Amino acid sequence: MATTEEIRAGLAELVNDVAGVAVEDVQLDKSFVDDLDVDSLAMVEILVGCEEKFGVTIPDEESKNLKTVGDAVAYIEAHS
């Protein structure tokens, strides 16, 4: 089972890959939209990437609740 920090770091790699955000900027308190400038279509790609990386399925209807990096990390921790 991955630690919170390992999940954050893995998510940061995905956000960097998809949206070009520096990995060090992807911190738990950051909002994907407001702080990291990740648009809704990029968010779809990131969440699909999470499925491959962490083996967790994130339903479309859940994705709108994942507003911050911390929200996403917590969801992955709870469901992986």
Add this chain to the structure above:
Amino acid sequence: MTEIVITGLGATTPLGGDLASTWAGMLAGRSGVSAITEDWAADLPVRIAGQIAVDPAEVIDRVKARRLDRSTQLALIAAREAWTDAGFEWEAEEGTQVDPHRLSVSVASGIGGLHSLLNNWDAQRDKGYRRVSPFTIPMLMANAPAANVGLAVHAKAGVHAPVSACASSNEAISLAVDQLRLGRADIAVVGGTEATIHPLPLAAFSQMQAVSRRNDDPQGASRPWDRGRDGFVMGEGSAVMVIETLEHALARGAKIYGTIAGSGITADSHDIVQPDPTGEGQSGAMIKAIADAKLSPSDIKHVNAHGTSTPQGDVTEAGSIRVGLGAAAEGCVVTSTKSMTGHLLGGAGALETIATMLALRDRMVPPTINLEDPEPDLGIDIAANVARPLPAGDLAGINNSFGFGGHNVAVVVTNANSNC
């Protein structure tokens, strides 16, 4: 009538990552065709293509590139060169350079975002629908190159992407010229792009018996009018021009290459892929274009032919040039730069209109390479194997582009108004 001048040029092709290297390659008679070394090509009957000289990944930001089909990436590279060549800054703030409501875009692709379509289908078939990129549609749509160029230059007078197979970018140029003449815009970014070097189109063109199988001699494979020709060679790349009304160009002190004096469009209504063997539609496009330019056939000193290196097409076009120019065909130097670049499909018209313009500027027609054993009785004067000088004085030239579906588009350029 409003004169339309060319003020910016750009290209990325199998001969070079910019127009200067492409043009130098053409004048030198260099082939940009090479073997496809990827594993997927191993089983194909065709394993050669005019592959882009500079990978767009070296030029376009990685994150941006993820959302852009290869065809659009190439168009943006060519458009950036043309836009900066015209004296503008790329991706500047809206309204700081030209009035967005007087700026239009007309950039065509013959096939569209083929890689995006097929790669996403691969992902869906192999791993499920969740693996399909949410950007698939805006990447694969045929208007994506035009739309992305429009976003970069802030064009609001209209963004267009006429589709007519291998005549697409000449049609894009023709459309923009009409709109500038009609007063619907003052300046336009025009051109075409294609990126279809992928197993499916290579297999499909092979099944049509349309492409050369001279795999052991890639640089000799595109050989228009040579008796040994056996089909065209697929190429990829993009070419883009900035064109504007003479008034607009003079008002901003623009460098002017020359004038797009006219265009002519016909349709064969004969067959979905074979050209009408009488050449009536092809010569008709040339005759219309010369009339539209208010010129006479004897003014035309150069033709950049469609000249794809297919057994029937080359002979038909030679006849069309003889009919289109009449007795003036004797004083006209014909070439096919596809002998060096391969066939850029939807990018071909724009690249070859630019080549026509530069031939007039430099008074030097690039050669048709590999023309070792010419088809007899063609009745046209081809710049075989070495570049051919053009005379002093006023010059006009025609670029022909023909497409599956029976589309024929001829564009006339001249060295009038040139100040560079």
